[in-house]
Amino acid sequence: VAFSPDGRRLAWGSTDATVKVWEASTGDVQTLRGHLSSVHGVTFSPDGRRLASASQDGTVKFWDVPPPRETSGWVANDAGQ
Amino acid sequence: VAFSPDGRRLAWGSTDATVKVWEASTGDVQTLRGHLSSVHGVTFSPDGRRLASASQDGTVKFWDVPPPRETSGWVANDAGQ
Amino acid sequence: VAFSPDGRRLAWGSTDATVKVWEASTGDVQTLRGHLSSVHGVTFSPDGRRLASASQDGTVKFWDVPPPRETSGWVANDAGQ
Amino acid sequence: VAFSPDGRRLAWGSTDATVKVWEASTGDVQTLRGHLSSVHGVTFSPDGRRLASASQDGTVKFWDVPPPRETSGWVANDAGQ
Numbered sequence: 001v002a003f004s005p006d007g008r009r010l011a012w013g014s015t016d017a018t019v020k021v022w023e024a025s026t027g028d029v030q031t032l033r034g035h036l037s038s039v040h041g042v043t044f045s046p047d048g049r050r051l052a053s054a055s056q057d058g059t060v061k062f063w064d065v066p067p068p069r070e071t072s073g074w075v076a077n078d079a080g081q
Numbered sequence: 082v083a084f085s086p087d088g089r090r091l092a093w094g095s096t097d098a099t100v101k102v103w104e105a106s107t108g109d110v111q112t113l114r115g116h117l118s119s120v121h122g123v124t125f126s127p128d129g130r131r132l133a134s135a136s137q138d139g140t141v142k143f144w145d146v147p148p149p150r151e152t153s154g155w156v157a158n159d160a161g162q
Numbered sequence: 163v164a165f166s167p168d169g170r171r172l173a174w175g176s177t178d179a180t181v182k183v184w185e186a187s188t189g190d191v192q193t194l195r196g197h198l199s200s201v202h203g204v205t206f207s208p209d210g211r212r213l214a215s216a217s218q219d220g221t222v223k224f225w226d227v228p229p230p231r232e233t234s235g236w237v238a239n240d241a242g243q
Numbered sequence: 244v245a246f247s248p249d250g251r252r253l254a255w256g257s258t259d260a261t262v263k264v265w266e267a268s269t270g271d272v273q274t275l276r277g278h279l280s281s282v283h284g285v286t287f288s289p290d291g292r293r294l295a296s297a298s299q300d301g302t303v304k305f306w307d308v309p310p311p312r313e314t315s316g317w318v319a320n321d322a323g324q
Contacts, residue, residue: 163297
């Protein structure tokens with residue numbers, strides 16, 4: 001579970017293989033899909049514009065913020081091996 | 082286990098489904114109840130005024146600081162799915 | 163595993179119930195004893211003068227830095243319940 | 244999973260006993276070998292020049308950044324006990 005540097009977002013991983021991001025401005029929670037297994041770690045970049053998530057399936061994914069969505073071009077090129 | 086940004090509080094999750102917050106000024110520990118399962122992650126917001134906790138039951142809760150207490154209006158609206 | 167804010171110390175918990183602190187200036191590693199079970203989380207206070215460790219036995223302990231040693235008066239008064 | 248302080252690197256541990264480091268400038272991922280068991284924690288030093296990794300085998304290793312490589316002289320002298 002991690003706050004963004006500006007404190008306006010909170011992200012956490014879920015055992016259902018999703019990442020959730022709560023937005024303080026709206027109270028909404030977005031569900032980010034793409035991992036295949038439980039997500040055990042999330043962290044924002046220092047500038048708050050990227051979110052990284054690590055899954056038990058061995059992959060790490062990057063997501064743009066905001067709005068949170070998977071940036072396919074950013075997926076680590078040998079993650080998940 | 083996480084210190085608040087000002088270093089005056091320490092929070093941690095417990096396997097008994099509670100969150101504990103230690104206050105440097107008094108030495109007291111508050112017990113925050115609300116989760117239904119083991120709490121595996123806690124983090125303070127950058128301004129130190131909010132605490133988020135993540136539980137094995139899949140929920141994330143927000144708490145006001147100080148005094149630490151659950152702010153029901155802040156519970157992520159689809160957390161725990 | 164956590165660096166101190168000045169980057170001159172690294173602390174980590176061990177499954178043998180100890181906390182280890184490496185000192186950059188000397189290369190030495192101190193072993194801090196007191197927990198009864200595996201230590202799964204450590205964190206430095208923002209000013210780097212205190213170290214907190216959380217154990218699977220449910221307790222959280224505070225240690226003075228430097229030199230790292232347990233400050234008995236700082237043990238959270240209901241930790242470990 | 245941890246970003247470097249400048250946000251240009253992301254490191255994470257793997258269950259295959261390796262540490263991976265993604266470089267934003269190139270998109271490459273380096274694989275750091277040396278641990279004998281699953282790596283459960285990684286953290287950058289505050290100046291971003293060192294990476295520490297903790298493994299289930301009880302050891303903590305230090306790596307130079309960049310390029311990430313194990314600095315044998317930096318291995319904690321009683322880590323892994």
